Amino acid sequence: MKGWPDPQSGSHAAASDLWRHTLSQIPTVFGRLVYLAALRDPNTGRYQHFGLAQKYGEQEADRTLRESHQQVFQHWLSFSLEEQKADLERYLAQLGQDLREVLKTWTSVAPYRSLPPVTAREHERRLYLADFEAILDLLRSAYGVACPDPDA
Secondary structure, X not given: OOOOOXXXXXXXXXXHHHHHHOHHHOOOHHHHXXXXXXXXXXXXXXXXXXXXXXXXXXXXHHHHHHHHHHHHHHHHHHOOHHHHHHHHHHHHHHHOOOHHHHHHHHHHHOHHHHXXXXXXXXXXXXXXXXXXXXXXXXXXXXOOOOOOOOOO
């Protein structure tokens, strides 16, 4: 990823470790976004990763994961809509689950809304959601997944 890891960051060693051993193994940017968001405690906003915390301490692990989440999010936002759609389709293909069911769940539960980092600015969140929901509409249409009835 362009600019990864930032050698000016105090988290350089931890970030290099995270990238080399974990993030580089995730083939899509969206997959990395999902992974990093899953490491954030929804109650405290702190990131937890046992291996990084053991090696670098909890504060350094939190800082590294927070910065990495922001960088991956920025990378996703730098994609054109076409690139985002292609990356998302690669992510979906690797899930090995029924695509129609995944699209139905994303439509009703909207788990993608929790993926931006807490450091994301409001306009970045709006852009992410607008782009993602446009892609989701395209995918629902392509795979014949109906939108739920808003009056139901």
